Amino acid sequence: MANANQVKLLMGSVQQWNQWRRDQEPMRSGDPEDDLSDDEKAAILDRGIVEGFQAVQEYRGVRVDLADAELAGAKLIGANLEGADLRNADLSGADLSGTNLSGANLENAELGGADLSGAWLGRARLTNASLCGADLERAIPTHADLDGADLRGAILINVDLDFSTLRYARLTGATLDGADLTRADLTGADLRRANMVGANLTRARLSGAVLDGADLTKADLSGADLTDATLSGSKLSGANLAGTMLGQAGRVFQFDETDYSPPNSMNSSEANSA
DSSP: OOOHHHHHHHHHHHHHHHHHHHHOOOOOTTOTTTTOOHHHHHHHHHHHHHHHHHHHHHSTTOOOBOTTOBOTTOBOTTOBOTTOBOTTOBOTTOBOTTOBOTTOBOTTOBOTTOBOTTOBOTTOBOTTOBOTTOBOTTOBOTTOBOTTOBOTTOBOTTOBOTTOBOTTOBOTTOBOTTOBOTTOBOTTOBOTTOBOTTOBOTTOBOTTOBOTTOBOTTOBOTTOEEETOBOTTOBOTTBBOTTOEEEETTEEEEOOSSOBOOSSOOOHHHHHHO
16 A cells, blocks of 8 residues: 555656756766666656556545646556646656546646557546647547647547537547547537548537538438538538538528438538538
C-alpha cells in the first residue's frame, strides 16, 4: 500500500522533470551524470513519474495534482491518472497510450501530437483542450466533455465517444472511421472534410454542424438531428438515414427510408426536395 511519502516522491519527480525541462543546460565536466544523454535523463524521470502514478493508484483519497505541469514528450504508457488534475498541462507529443485518464480534468491542456491510443477517458473533462494531430485510435472517452476542443487532423478510428459532448469542437480533417458517436452531442461542430466512414451516429445531435466535404459513407445516422447542418459536397453513399432530421429550424424533413445512396453529395435543400 502506498503512503503519503510515496505520493510526495511522485510530486517531487514531476518537479524534477519540470526543472530539467527548463534548464536544459550542458552539465559541467566531471559531473557524475555527465555520460548520460538528454534522452537517457528524460527516460529516468519518466520512469520515476510512472512508478509514482502506480503508487497513487493504491493510495485512495489522493488526487494527483499536475495542473500546469510541463510534460511534453513524456512517456507515461499505462500510467494511472484517474481523476488527476491536468488543467493547462503541456503533454504535447507525450506517449499516453493505454493510460487511465477516466475522470481526469484536462481542461485547456496541450495534447497536440500525443499518443492516446487505447487510453481510458471516460467522463474526462477536455474542454478547450488542444488535440491537433493526436492519436486516439481505440480510445474510450465515453461520456467525456470535449466541448470546444481542437481535434483538427486527429486520429479517432474506432474510438468510443458515445454520449460524449463535442459542442463546437474543431474536427476538420479528423479521421473518425468506425467511431461510435451514439447520442453524442456535436452541436455546431466543425467536421469539414472529416472521414467518418462506417461511423455510428445513431441519435447524435449535429444541429448547426458543418459537414461540408465530410465522408459519411455507410455511416449510421438513424435518428440523428442534422437541423441547420451543412452537407455541401459530403458523401452519404450507403448511409443509414432512417429517422434523420434535416433542414432548417421550422422546416425540418425526416427520412423514412433506411438507406440513401446519393450520386455525389446532398445538402438540406436537396433533402427537402427528395
